[in-house]
Amino acid sequence: MSEDYGAYQTEIYGKGYLKGDLPNVTTDPRLLEEQARKTLGVHAFNYVAGGAGEKATMDSNRLAFRQWKLIPRMMQPMNNQDLSVNLFGQHYDTPVIMAPVGVQSLFHVDKETGLAEVCAEVGIPYTLSTASSSSIEDVATASGNGKRWYQLYWPEDDAITISLLKRAKENGFSVLVVTLDTWSLAWRPADLDNAYVPFIRGIGNDIGFTDPVFRSMYESDSDSKIEDNITAASRAWIQQVFSGQPHTWEQLDLLRKNWDGPIVLKGIQHVDDAKLALKAGCDGIIVSNHGGRQLDGAIGSLEVLPEIVDAVGDRMTVLFDSGIRTGVDVIKALCLGAKAVLVGRPVIYGLAINGKLGAKAVMKGLLADLWLSMGLSGTPTVAECDRSKIRRVQYPGDLKAMM
Ligand SMILES: Cc1cc2nc3c(=O)[nH]c(=O)nc-3n(C[C@H](O)[C@H](O)[C@H](O)COP(=O)(O)O)c2cc1C
Numbered sequence: 001m002s003e004d005y006g007a008y009q010t011e012i013y014g015k016g017y018l019k020g021d022l023p024n025v026t027t028d029p030r031l032l033e034e035q036a037r038k039t040l041g042v043h044a045f046n047y048v049a050g051g052a053g054e055k056a057t058m059d060s061n062r063l064a065f066r067q068w069k070l071i072p073r074m075m076q077p078m079n080n081q082d083l084s085v086n087l088f089g090q091h092y093d094t095p096v097i098m099a100p101v102g103v104q105s106l107f108h109v110d111k112e113t114g115l116a117e118v119c120a121e122v123g124i125p126y127t128l129s130t131a132s133s134s135s136i137e138d139v140a141t142a143s144g145n146g147k148r149w150y151q152l153y154w155p156e157d158d159a160i161t162i163s164l165l166k167r168a169k170e171n172g173f174s175v176l177v178v179t180l181d182t183w184s185l186a187w188r189p190a191d192l193d194n195a196y197v198p199f200i201r202g203i204g205n206d207i208g209f210t211d212p213v214f215r216s217m218y219e220s221d222s223d224s225k226i227e228d229n230i231t232a233a234s235r236a237w238i239q240q241v242f243s244g245q246p247h248t249w250e251q252l253d254l255l256r257k258n259w260d261g262p263i264v265l266k267g268i269q270h271v272d273d274a275k276l277a278l279k280a281g282c283d284g285i286i287v288s289n290h291g292g293r294q295l296d297g298a299i300g301s302l303e304v305l306p307e308i309v310d311a312v313g314d315r316m317t318v319l320f321d322s323g324i325r326t327g328v329d330v331i332k333a334l335c336l337g338a339k340a341v342l343v344g345r346p347v348i349y350g351l352a353i354n355g356k357l358g359a360k361a362v363m364k365g366l367l368a369d370l371w372l373s374m375g376l377s378g379t380p381t382v383a384e385c386d387r388s389k390i391r392r393v394q395y396p397g398d399l400k401a402m403m
């Protein structure tokens with residue numbers, strides 16, 4: 001049986017009544033972005049809140065959620081909700097995972113280490129991005145007994161790739177997430193207009209700069225230490241991980257040979273790619289369009305979830321992200337066949353507003369909302385979230401009401 005995540009609601013009301021305390025991070029997901037904007041500089045804010053092009057993919061992600069409606073059941077036996085799931089043979093307390101988000105020092109000094117620490121406290125696995133401002137080893141220490149996954153931006157050089165995988169494994173990262181949709185950054189006007197991207201300024205390259213194989217290759221090629229010229233070293237690292245050339249399906253063999261745990265491909269939107277992932281021997285996929293930050297004018301990620309689940313869901317683990325904002329969004333993705341979901345921006349807004357405690361408040365709020373909504377919808381366990389409880393209905397007002 002799950003912890004009573006709904007107790008956080010009682011705690012908020014109780015603190016207000018007894019002490020006059022109000023939450024310092026908004027509990028309304030529609031207001032989080034604006035609250036974060038007030039605490040962040042324009043570069044950092046645009047980087048996290050922005051998307052590709054005219055943000056049409058971001059809009060599609062939210063609109064797709066609006067167009068599915070839950071159909072609640074009443075007077076169901078209710079011995080407490082159970083949010084737990086089994087992924088790759090392991091027990092997870094909830095179906096929510098922290099999405100890999102790069103360069104977290106941009107948002108707060110607590111950065112990746114602080115967020116990994118509170119994820120462990122809340123029971124949400126932390127996914128560490130290759131584009132991080134903390135090392136693999138420091139995040140592992142901060143995460144302690146917490147579950148942790150490692151997201152690979154896949155270097156051009158195999159020796160560096162193998163070194164990253166070895167470090168991740170030795171430091172207790174259990175699942176390898178391989179992001180396929182970002183071998184080159186998209187056209188992102190909000191960042192371009194400020195000519196701002198963190199990596200060329202040396203921010204977010206810590207995993208590369210602490211990698212023994214990258215270091216020795218760089219230092220012997222350039223005859224100088226990384227610290228002597230961060231700009232040049234950053235350029236060399238960016239060339240490794242954002243080379244402007246995608247890897248091939250055949251190259252997945254290298255990862256398979258050097259990673260003995262589950263491999264999950266992130267960024268799948270087409271049924272044929274889901275089938276190729278299966279054929280390549282992957283254990284799972286994340287149906288994701290990178291939160292609308294890569295290809296603009298793309299289909300909403302939730303839109304393609306059912307057809308992908310139908311094609312491969314009985315043979316591999318299908319996870320989902322892009323646009324999850326509320327507990328009900330999580331239920332909708334589960335009803336449409338996702339085994340768990342990843343959440344990006346809302347948690348980062350919490351981190352920006354009040355450091356690791358702010359991120360923790362957002363995660364506890366999302367889980368409380370999920371717990372309460374699973375009760376109210378009559379789907380008290382994840383197994384009961386199925387297609388009989390959801391229907392696609394388009395109301396003319398949905399487009400306007402979108403958040
Ligand atoms: C600021 C920022 C940085 C991101 N960095 C990465 C990254 O390093 N690797 C990755 O695979 N995805 C990255 N993502 C994408 C997220 O993992 C995830 O797919 C996306 O945020 C989900 O959409 P949501 O923000 O609507 O929840 C990033 C997203 C944001 C907002």
Ligand SMILES: O=C(O)C(=O)c1ccccc1
Nearest residue numbers: 101102103131182204293
């Ligand atoms: O900004 C992103 O969406 C992203 O995935 C990324 C890319 C490079 C470095 C850090 C994050």
